[in-house]
Amino acid sequence: MASTTETKQKKMLILKSADNDEFEIEESVGVQSETIKNLVEDGFTFVPLPNVYTKALIKIIDYLKKHANKTDSNDEEIKTFDKDFVNTTFDDLFELVSAANYLHISCLMNMLCQTIADRIKDKSPEAVRKIFHINCDYTPEEEAKIRKANAQAFEGQFDESLD
């Protein structure tokens, strides 16, 4: 009898974050990450993730759980979840994008990169620098030279807002 209950039990994985927190998740949830999938295929059930910190990992596990339960009827629920998911600080976004990249979760990667891209799009270099705290290390002459070389791209109107 013991064997039948065992087979019915869901296979579990333990993920260990860079700050040594451990999380137990279902294998079917975890394998949405290519990195985890490869390890599972090699027989691992304990997965250390030296590049993923607890804060990001908790959010990513949330994401994976939500997307693992995708059915025909909760499409919109997932869309709302995704929208809330990326509505966060840049610090979180960059932490998440590095983590998602390490874990190879392509749909999450696309969503995060698109969120960041949308903040750069249509903006002037000055606005982008302010939004992302980018320090301009060009001399004024160098910058003028670059703008001249790529002149076509600098034509037209930019969005100067920092939204």
Add this chain to the structure above:
Amino acid sequence: MTERRALGETRSPENYQNPSALPDQKSTMDSGETAVDRISQLPDCLLLQILSLMPTDETLVTSALSKRWRYLWNSLDTFSFSIFDYHEGYVSYVDYVLAHSVSPKIKKFQLDSHEPGAYQSHIDRWFSFAVEKKVENVELRSNSDEEVCALPECLYTCSSLITLVLGFCYFDANVFIAWKSLKSIKLKWMVLSDDHIVNLLRGCPALETMELSNFKGFSRLEIRSSKLKRLNLIEYNDEEIDHSLEIVAPYLQHLEISKSLYGLKCRLVDVSSLVNAKLTFNITCIKEIKYLLDDEVDDEEDSCRDYHQGFMILVQDYLQKLSCASKITIGTWFTEVLCMLQFKGVPIPELKCKYLTLELHTKKFSAYGAAGLLRASPDIETFNIDIAAMHPVANFCCFGSQDLAKGDNIELQSWISGFAFPNLKNVKIAISSRSRICLMDHLKWSYVKTLFKLSEFLLKNASVLEKFVIISKRRQY
């Protein structure tokens, strides 16, 4: 999720791999964001992935941000150009971008042009560049109303292509096509003859998805490849009367036919592997088509009877062909025809459907049609109704309107008394409208009353129901 923090573990800065996460580097701003330039610390591959999601013009602007960004765009493997009006400057600009590209392969090349004629030789040249670099995904569209874009010859035999999107493009029906890796093709606003279709399908042995939007020309779609599993036909673009289309696709699993088909008689000859069918198209009355064509319209009320009856026979045939599909979505027109068929006493064959969705754009709701479909689906587990409230449009034709009015008022409980839904677990009813309207405001409309009658009926008769949701929402479009 069980969280297990290992005993005795403390966080020490040495454990951090990422220098930017060191606490002493954080200088917190008012907003709670750090003033550290995190984006420039991302590796090139990530920054390029972000840049590749923007129009190529925009990526060049980032070269002025700082030295870190200066040459990044040279490594892009994704290009997206939009040419609004012709000027020599844009040609030299695209040439400049491509001349500086150092990526050995091109993942995606996208070009939208409002005046393709003026650019044709350049377009050919740019795509030759993409083909040489083994481009995998191509999108080429003419956004002009009149000028069609010729498909560059170099693309005909581009074996690296995986997805292809063409809009208002032209190629000769008999050219030699060899897209041996192509998995998905989407063609919009294209006139394609039967020869085009045969030639295309022969040239794409690995094709899995085919989508034809605003299509015109062909009268037969014969898909014999067992790899091609998904076919979407979205809006027919020909107002001529008496056109028909035959679909022979014995391995097809997903079929969508949506939006307006005008008067196109689309026959499903063989779709015996169908799993998922979405038939939300609508048919325009012949009187309206004639009116649009400036033909003489017969004012006689019954003059369109034969026309509609022809389509009712077609719907009966659809129901036979859908009998094995487990997921069915139907639209307003189809639901109305079902209602009329039932008044004629035509039985709906038993369906194996588990997920049934009604997508209705109407202020009316034919509960009789819906109930008939439910009765024919004993296996049904999930039932969704998605109603987009619309203002009624002037009707050219009142064929079947009496039946429809009767169908709205029918007493469901007495009509299918004793009928149960042994497997129905989920019901979701979503009502959306363009204005900000709450459910209360919908209540005075007759379709909502009908809807509630149907809900009551389902609640009484679905013995294993787990979830019943009614949502009112605002529509974006």
